[in-house]
Amino acid sequence: MTAGRDELIAALQTIGLRAAGQAISIARAKRTRPTRLAAFAVAYRQLALDRPELYRLTSGRPLLRDLLPDGLEREVAQVLVDVVGGDPDLARPLWAFAHGMADLELAGRFPPDADLDKAWRVGVRACGAS
Secondary structure, three states: OOHHHHHHHHHHHHHHHHHHHHHHHHHHOOOOHHHHHHHHHHHHHHHHHHOHHHHHHHHOOOOOHHHOOOOHHHHHHHHHHHHOOOOHHHHHHHHHHHHHHHHHHHOOOOOOOOOHHHHHHHHHHHHHOO
């Protein structure tokens, strides 16, 4: 890749990461963990569906960390850790679930009659079970 192309990709990844942080920060304000997790899922899914190319560029390829603003990735990750109540070991599988569901939905990999709203609810509930 050329330096100019890398800088463009990093600029778009910055926009994508900031959009993700803003979208899921709404969930941080919810009172209970189940409500926060559900709000996170709705926000993450909507972000992917509303801006699929930006979502893919941000989450479907390696981040160009050397070209991103200092601390941005950590800041966005902290929003998700806050949503789950401060546990990074819970934040990772929740993000992995949401990422996988969003990727599969964008790729049209679910059968037409699949109840994806229910699948998201069940998956988020399972991630929040302890």
